[in-house]
Amino acid sequence: MTDSSSASSLIIGGAASSPRAPLPTLPPLALYIHIPWCVRKCPYCDFNSHTASPVLPEQEYVDAMLADLDQDLHAVYGRELSSIFFGGGTPSLFSAEALGRLLEGVKQRIPFADDIEITLEANPGTFEQEKFVAYRKLGINRLSIGIQSFQQEKLKALGRIHNGDEAIRAAGMARQAGFDNFNLDLMHGLPDQSLDDALSDLRQAIELKPTHISWYQLTLEPNTVFWNQPPVLPEDDTLWDIQEAGQALLAEHGYAQYEVSAYAQPGRPARHNLNYWSFGDFIGIGAGAHGKLSHPDGRIVRTWKTRLPKDYLNPAKSFQAGEKALTNDEMPFEFLMNALRLTAGVESRLYPERTGLPLESLDEHRREAEQSGLLQVEPSRLAATERGQLFLNDLLQKFLS
Incomplete structure (x- = not known):
């Protein structure tokens, strides 16, 4: 594997830039925890999720994740966690006892920031009031509830195990549990x-008064049931109408769009995701989890863990399936594919701070993107225009070497 710190220069637009510098400060550090089991695999889902057996191997899996974390500790010594995110799968299938033992083990290894955000993904079909009260007592202080729709025929088409009434009750139970x-x-x-169907779902969600709404379009992903057996989806004109009317409705009710598909009440964006989109660092533990860690010498390394739970739990197999040190010519795309998802973009100074590369190395591609009307002409910020947000892939292509 090539050590990215050994690259002497970056050629962009035919001009050589300076070598990558050591990072002046390391970015915030987060932890992603992947729990890969679901009651049932949804036909649209391309995440690393697997149908759960009647009895989950909670103890063995927690032991494995802590051993996995131990192998990453050398790269984060002296740092603290700003956020933790339990994703899946359906993490709420695990007992509070198991998650509590895991959190305690993590805290013994890496200090928690005083104001740490700890998010748990949950599905309405797995909600139990007593369990969620116990989750809150563990220090989990944010939930992400997978509703998808409140309409029964839509939920059935998506393969969801809950109904609309359970989705509504889940929000109430979350609040009663202290979230x-x-x-x-x-x-x-x-x-x-239809447009009316989509807005009805949004109005119901808004009525439940969440602090945050993730509202995004269904896409057909490879290696899913929907990819092989495509359903009939709305036409482009209807999709455009839904997008415009939905954004206006969310704004009317105080949900500001801060990312392509994320809307939040004032002061309530997801801190874990903001760190990810601003090229922060994160450790990934659990089957198939991905990580990204910066090193003071300028190296930035992406890692990924063994994907299948049975292999992850096999002591004879390695937790880590692979790693890749990012090269200089990959850095613009790697940084911007996250940062430009933010509607306000990021301050330009963040690019050299997080990559070790001079901002000037982007100049030629940046001018081309500005002239195409995809990137804002704003020296102090890297931000997409409204058109650039709509055609984000086209914008990102401008920064491929």
């Missing part, structure tokens, strides 16, 4: 969905 900060995950562009 004053929670996200509702909602899809649009569903099979046979």
